[in-house]
Amino acid sequence: MFFIQFIGIYKHYKEFNFAISVEEEYRENIVFPGVTICLDAWMDSVRTCAYTNNRCSRSDMTYSIGLYYVQTNPELRKFGAFPPSDLFDCTMKHPSCKSFKCKDAMRATYFRMPSQLCYTVDVTQYQNKVVSTCPYPWMYELELKYKLNRSRVITFMPTNVFPLVVHAPNSAPPDRLTAITMQPGAVFEVAMKQQRIRRLKAPYKSKCVDYGALGYKQEFGGYLNFDLCLQNCSMHLELKRCGCIRSAHEYAGHQRYPICNFTYGDSCGHMMYASDVYKVCEKICGMPCEQISYDLKLVSLGLESGSTSDKKNKFTLKLSFGSDAEEVTKYVPAFTYTECLAYIGAYMGTWIGIAYLDTLLSFESWYATNKRFIKHSMKSYVGMLVAPTPEPPMTGQGDATMDPE
Numbered sequence: 001m002f003f004i005q006f007i008g009i010y011k012h013y014k015e016f017n018f019a020i021s022v023e024e025e026y027r028e029n030i031v032f033p034g035v036t037i038c039l040d041a042w043m044d045s046v047r048t049c050a051y052t053n054n055r056c057s058r059s060d061m062t063y064s065i066g067l068y069y070v071q072t073n074p075e076l077r078k079f080g081a082f083p084p085s086d087l088f089d090c091t092m093k094h095p096s097c098k099s100f101k102c103k104d105a106m107r108a109t110y111f112r113m114p115s116q117l118c119y120t121v122d123v124t125q126y127q128n129k130v131v132s133t134c135p136y137p138w139m140y141e142l143e144l145k146y147k148l149n150r151s152r153v154i155t156f157m158p159t160n161v162f163p164l165v166v167h168a169p170n171s172a173p174p175d176r177l178t179a180i181t182m183q184p185g186a187v188f189e190v191a192m193k194q195q196r197i198r199r200l201k202a203p204y205k206s207k208c209v210d211y212g213a214l215g216y217k218q219e220f221g222g223y224l225n226f227d228l229c230l231q232n233c234s235m236h237l238e239l240k241r242c243g244c245i246r247s248a249h250e251y252a253g254h255q256r257y258p259i260c261n262f263t264y265g266d267s268c269g270h271m272m273y274a275s276d277v278y279k280v281c282e283k284i285c286g287m288p289c290e291q292i293s294y295d296l297k298l299v300s301l302g303l304e305s306g307s308t309s310d311k312k313n314k315f316t317l318k319l320s321f322g323s324d325a326e327e328v329t330k331y332v333p334a335f336t337y338t339e340c341l342a343y344i345g346a347y348m349g350t351w352i353g354i355a356y357l358d359t360l361l362s363f364e365s366w367y368a369t370n371k372r373f374i375k376h377s378m379k380s381y382v383g384m385l386v387a388p389t390p391e392p393p394m395t396g397q398g399d400a401t402m403d404p405e
Helices: 002-014 045-052 074-080 226-242 262-274 279-284 337-352 356-369 371-386
Strands: 018-026 034-039 062-064 088-093 106-112 116-121 141-147 162-167 180-182 186-198 290-303 314-321 325-333
Touching (some): 045 074, 088 116, 116 162, 162 290, 180 186, 226 262, 226 279
Parallel strands (some): 186 314
Antiparallel strands (some): 034 116, 106 116, 141 314
């Protein structure tokens, strides 16, 4: 019966299950997030005309209905896009620490199909020297004002809906499902609460991946997460199978690989999905061991000042922490190695009559008492094993041996 219970307990331990606990921590690990906004009106006609030798009309940029050359030409996006300073006025405000302008922390990060370019402000990554000196980072407020010079803009598929993505700093992951979307003519005041998840590595079933240990990825604007890992893996598979990567990936323009044209890109996508090749990436990429996210809440919604036509070309975002508490979700072992040994010891005591702990303590006491004798005996035994074997005496030439008879 003991052996049946022993095997059952050992199997239960080897399942490596986990439990989840949720608690709140205050102030210690709060970091200001990265903020990404995706825009329809991002292409500057002046820069585009200079880059294309005046072939910059909307018809020149159109391949067919709904397809535009900017989707497959990252160089055109790079040289034709407004720099962040032409579109945004960025300020970090604080009641007691240093307030500062944060335009230097803004970058054009990725392209969101079919026609939006996304801009990211990340003060933790690019202006950390200022933010890190403040002992109260949760009291910072980001004020981001967007204003557009409509006369210089080329638009393709305008929606007037601008997704807002608030994410962990030192990264810019694309997110298709956003909690809040910005609209022209409005002032958005948004409060946020930081959330953190800490998962367990293999062999536990959560099998998380330490993306921080993989290093900073310049081509992705920061560290990878699960979604970016899938995208990176998918692009490598497409390059291997098709010889190019599909333009549907947000970070396709940042890679050193050729981008498929419209026709071949569709063919490549159909082939990859039909053969279920992408499932390999789901096995390679796991959820991050430590994941930071932000729960957003729209506090108030106001109107911009100015004329009706002026309001159509601007909006304001005010983002701040609504709480100095962080919600931490921890994955903990459901059955630890110590608990496994405790159960085995209890079963030994019940069925065999041997107290597992007493046995270990008795052995430890005996070893402590006889430690010197054991070491001396082992040293003598080892000396005997390595001692040189004496050679037999040599006899001179012509010597004879006595015949026993």
